[in-house]
Amino acid sequence: MVIQGVGLHNIAEIEELGEGRGIQLSRVPAKVRLALNEKAQGRALLGAGSELRFNLEGDEAILTFLHEPLDRSAGFAGPKGVFEVYQGDYQGAYDTTPQLMAEGGETRLVVRRSRKHEQLLRRRYDEGLLTFDPSLLRVMLPNDLQVRLHRIEGAVTPPRRGQAPAGRLLVYGSSITAGGDAVLPSGSYAHAAARRLGTDLINLGFSGSCHVEPAMADYIAARGDWHYAVLELGVNVIDFMPLAEFEQRVRYMLRTIADSSRDRWVFCTDLFTCHRDYDRDPLIAEYRDIVRRTVRSLKQETIVYISGRELLPDDRALTIDLLHPSAEGMQEIARRLARRIRLHAEPQ
Structure with missing residues (x-):
């Protein structure tokens, strides 16, 4: 699934909530989610294993996420969450990742592509030594927090065929x-x-x-x-x-x-x-x-x-x-x- 030039990995369905409330992300389709127990219906909206993936065409991209305090009895977990940024197989630099999202409010992630060792990494990828294309940016969502995608700013394009493992x-x-x-x-x-x-x-x-x-x-x-x-x-x-x-x-x-x-x-x-x-x-x-x-x-x-x-x-x-x-x-x-x-x- 692609939205605004960004690939949504481990996301099966989205819902635009309107009125500045962002886009809700679900790991299973609504018809499956609503057939599960009440707590699981909420847990399906958490970010476990979910990523936003893209190729950065400009200098940087800014991804804005929203989180509102929710009734945890309805199945929502976690007072805080952590984002990680990867470039291909590699964790981003320490000034980029991890980033904390506290309960409530808005979080802006500034994502930049490191070009250091670019030729070396490209050679290793071409030789089959890496599983992800080293130019692919991967924003990993918090495991135990429901976040909503609000805005994507910057020149980005979706993942291309072959940039992620086929298996x-x-x-x-x-x-x-x-x-x-x-x-x-x-x-x-x-x-x-x-x-x-x-x-x-x-x-x-x-x-x-x-x-x-x-x-x-x-x-x-x-x-x-x-x-x-x-x-x-x-x-x-x-x-x-x-x-x-x-x-x-x-x-x-x-x-x-x-x-x-x-x-x-x-x-x-x-x-x-x-x-x-x-x-x-x-x-x-x-x-x-x-x-x-x-x-x-x-x-x-x-x-x-x-x-x-x-x-x-x-x-x-x-x-x-x-x-x-x-x-x-x-x-x-x-x-x-x-x-x-x-x-x-x-x-x-």
């Missing part, structure tokens, strides 16, 4: 998948795994509202633009959804995606290491077992189960809530996940 990794899951507590947008395990695999990222993480819903299963199955999918299931429903209902939803999601994706790889994981393991909560084993058994019952080579404890074995890689991975934990998950994906999905 795509799609992820669906909880706040952990969305990048909660990752500190920076690029710090999520999903972003880091995609980078290690040389793929682009489609992030469908829903903080506190990953309810394994049929509408999301149908949507993921119908998308033809991903090559690998990672499904992180269970942590948001363990406190309220009965085991039988969870199993029914997991079975529907996996069967639906499997039936549409026999030439694509799906990696399904369960609850990562968390406080429930150290409290010896027997319920967590039952939820994990449902995911494991359902994957294995499909008997399909391209649907692979990976234990959440295997991906994050060390509780010291958690934040103090003993649930969300720390910055170190996010990178550990990414390393282990990318290794498993390569093991199964890439030719030997």
